[in-house]
Amino acid sequence: MQEIPINTLTSSSVILELILRLKVKDVMSTNVITATKETSLRHIQEIMRTERVTGLPIVMGKRLVGIVSMDDIIKALDLGYIEDPAQDHMSQNLIVLDEEMPVSFAINYFSRYRYHRFPVLNKYKHLVGMVTNRDITTVLLVEINKEVEQLEKNAKVRAHATEMSGEVHTYPILKNDFENAGSASTQIKKRLKEAKIPNAIIRRAAIASYELEMNMVVHSNGGLLKAEYTPTTLILTAQDEGPGISDLEAALTPGWSTASEWIRSLGFGAGMGLPNVKSVSDAFFIESDVRGTIVSATITLEPTEDEDERQGS
Amino acid sequence: MNVKDLKNVEGITCLYLADEEQTVGDLYCGDLLSDVMANATEGSALCTIQAHKNTVAVASLLGLSAIILCNNRTPSDDMLEAAASEGISIFTSKANHYKTALAITPRL
Numbered sequence: 001m002q003e004i005p006i007n008t009l010t011s012s013s014v015i016l017e018l019i020l021r022l023k024v025k026d027v028m029s030t031n032v033i034t035a036t037k038e039t040s041l042r043h044i045q046e047i048m049r050t051e052r053v054t055g056l057p058i059v060m061g062k063r064l065v066g067i068v069s070m071d072d073i074i075k076a077l078d079l080g081y082i083e084d085p086a087q088d089h090m091s092q093n094l095i096v097l098d099e100e101m102p103v104s105f106a107i108n109y110f111s112r113y114r115y116h117r118f119p120v121l122n123k124y125k126h127l128v129g130m131v132t133n134r135d136i137t138t139v140l141l142v143e144i145n146k147e148v149e150q151l152e153k154n155a156k157v158r159a160h161a162t163e164m165s166g167e168v169h170t171y172p173i174l175k176n177d178f179e180n181a182g183s184a185s186t187q188i189k190k191r192l193k194e195a196k197i198p199n200a201i202i203r204r205a206a207i208a209s210y211e212l213e214m215n216m217v218v219h220s221n222g223g224l225l226k227a228e229y230t231p232t233t234l235i236l237t238a239q240d241e242g243p244g245i246s247d248l249e250a251a252l253t254p255g256w257s258t259a260s261e262w263i264r265s266l267g268f269g270a271g272m273g274l275p276n277v278k279s280v281s282d283a284f285f286i287e288s289d290v291r292g293t294i295v296s297a298t299i300t301l302e303p304t305e306d307e308d309e310r311q312g313s
Numbered sequence: 314m315n316v317k318d319l320k321n322v323e324g325i326t327c328l329y330l331a332d333e334e335q336t337v338g339d340l341y342c343g344d345l346l347s348d349v350m351a352n353a354t355e356g357s358a359l360c361t362i363q364a365h366k367n368t369v370a371v372a373s374l375l376g377l378s379a380i381i382l383c384n385n386r387t388p389s390d391d392m393l394e395a396a397a398s399e400g401i402s403i404f405t406s407k408a409n410h411y412k413t414a415l416a417i418t419p420r421l
Contacts, residue, residue, distance in 0.1 A: 179391070182370025186399075189374055199355065199376075206374040207350050214347075214367075267363040272347035279351075 008104040025099035027139040028129030037087035062126035066090030160195040164229040173216040185209040204280040211273040212238040245288040324407040331400040342410040360410040373399040
């Protein structure tokens, strides 16, 4: 039985996505041992024995012309033509796979045909590899393992995020209160740490909350920083009591700043605040007039696949 | 290297030692705290002249291993208090950022 016990239509969506995403070229073995059509069947038998393969593709240059299988060899020994060249007895009625086909095709081929292996051709019809069901199951196991790890990770994060869900914390921020600046962000960070949210995400939340907090200390007449936890996100909202941002577009441009010399001497007012918040957030919203400014930054608490690349800059 | 090894670098004096076994993974030089916030990586030691409490807040939020105050800057008292409560080690260096980082780099 050469069937791979995976239903290519009704399996779980993770498996279906996997066997459609993986291409034949991802699972095939590429160091293919071949023989020419002049090679004797006895010599082929020798190669099969030493290389531990059960079938050998016969090629002319890069073109596949046939296959000699273990069955063909047994038959040759039985009927006494083992010294004949491959071309006289090789199977020429070949079923091949294209390297760009999804693995689901290959799985279907193994259930539909009795063959133990399929040659793989590229778009120029050159032989580029061989696929056995072992090749497929090996790669599938590795990939399924990765998927399961990711699912487990997400489930864990979801469980922790759920524990915080519904919590709303508000932190009053006073104008020019450098004394306490950073304490709201520190508490938000501690809450996320307690809930075992992944470090890369805590880092983004810390950057966003710190910049929002500092913005209110440096620029506003004071306001509130609100941290709101939903099952999957942290929503940070900074709402101040004015005086408003005169040029929103400029405020979102890295390097643009209205901070005083004194503020700058403390290391703030580099014009990186709002751009930093925006770049670390998964959703960002800002609205401002003379009555005040509202900035909302949402951070998804589940890791994204490219988390390593988006450390926030 | 660990935080306690910073003491052995010439020109560097320890002012407050929190977790002496904490690893110093990298160095970051900067005085603009927003830039530090956006770019310094966890475990780094920060070379800066910002000798005030807010630098400790940034270090704590980023999980930095130490703050090294360059050009012989002395920290305010509340900076040392904050460092103690947040567990951030503080050092001072006679040299500027560049020369401080240069002296530490071979030991990293």
